[in-house]
Amino acid sequence: MQQGLSRVFREFVRSLAYKEITPESFDDASSKLLLELVENNVALEVAEGLIAQLRERVVGRSVKRGSSIAEFIREELKAVLLNVFERAGVFDLEREVSVRKGGAEPYKVVFLGPNGHGKTTTIGKLAYRLRLKGYRVVIAAADTFRAGAIEQVSQIANMSGAFLVNLGYGADPAAVAYEAVERARRQGFDVVLVDTAGRMHTRKNLMDEMRKIIRVVEPDFRVFVGDALTGNDAVEMARTFFEEVGFDGSIVTKFDADTKGGVVLSIVYTTGRPILYVGTGQRLEDLHPFDYRNFVDSLLD
Template identity: 40%
Template structure:
């Protein structure tokens, strides 16, 4: 993840830093004091004055006009890598606060810009709760509803999450609440058999909310730790399917509502998350296919846009290809 963005950010920051070093005009006071040095007109203040003059000569201040011109290049880099406009504006404001009209030590300009960018991006992410610990602390079955648009890898993500639960000695049951798409129940049934977990399903065309209700009742009777509800992929604009999702949530009363988004779709993923959040107010997100997302704009933007945390990232085809989201690792990947 972030291969292209990392390369472009590094080049852009270096170019901006060099431009600041070369192009920012020296202040009139700095020019006068440089001339005084040449003329020997320092006076009797000795080393203190020399120190003051040296500080002015080795530092620069950036005007707002110059900042805006330089930021345009960084803005283009971020836009090309699917970073949301609101996020770009936030990064711009952070940079302005840190470097605009502030003394910039020439030798530290690149480091200062990089550190400000890193802190700004790190601040974009909402802190996730430890979902595994939340599950362990509930005595009754912990109900999770997964949803998103078609083709994002939602069902395979659920399978990976089942495997993660098993590693933490937690039992689960699957609810095949996608009674809409052909072969959807066979797909999740295949995973259930492979993982050796029970599956509750209904007839195609039946009410998916009733499948969820039955799964929760079965989990209660078997003292199962977690109920994982797999819903039909749907576009936020499909009124009937969104109403169906709201009914599933109303009936199942989930402890966690998870939006599953495909990282490589960039701004589409961001827009989908925004609209699903407005529709059903989800708790957290899982981003899929991050191993082939060379830009990473969705991962950087989506938490800030929705004000909800990313809890896991998935990649590859193996059941173990799921990792807890870590903003420290993300920023180190970008700037390390």
């Protein structure tokens, strides 16, 4: 009985909303949307921001005869999402590398991000892509902190066909990075990829160290690597690195296992910087340029 009544009310509201979306009907529907976005790894303030933008676009607007309200909302939502990515712009790193090729200075990329989010693996994948395009790549083993880090990056350099510059554990990470740049200049390498630690004794240590590396290397691009599976943690870490160190774009890893998708959206929204690639597995081949239009389409399917 009550269910029947509520259905009647619901249909009443829907039939009203068919002609015009009132503030009330929107807020009603969007409270559910908010929860669902957050459940899918969209950071709360990002979800709120997106809904506020959507609200502005749809409330009080009437839907054209013959088109459904669902369709209208979907189109407006799409515009809001696309706008997040459009504001961040796009960056084609491989094109930049190709433009630089043959010059005196190598193209320098510093990788940043929390431990375990995939920096070292991603460096291997990017080195591999660049090697396939014929570039000569140096990797700087500037994570001199974590046990096993140098063995791991050395294996990755081998597999991807990159040259490794390594000064051993405990060496000054900025000195390793500098040495790699010098080596690249002397020997005509095209690209330097700097692997960094994701954790040090304290967070302050880590951030200071990252700033120092960047000061010394003067990278062309600073890239943040965030693991999609960690959800809000990746977004929070992106915010921290962005505010305390600064970066130019991101790579999101473990996209293969991510069924939610909110991390990509949240990192771009929070930092206003583009996603360059997504990692889709553990193999060297598993790195793909990120296409935000495809991503938005897939979200609204």
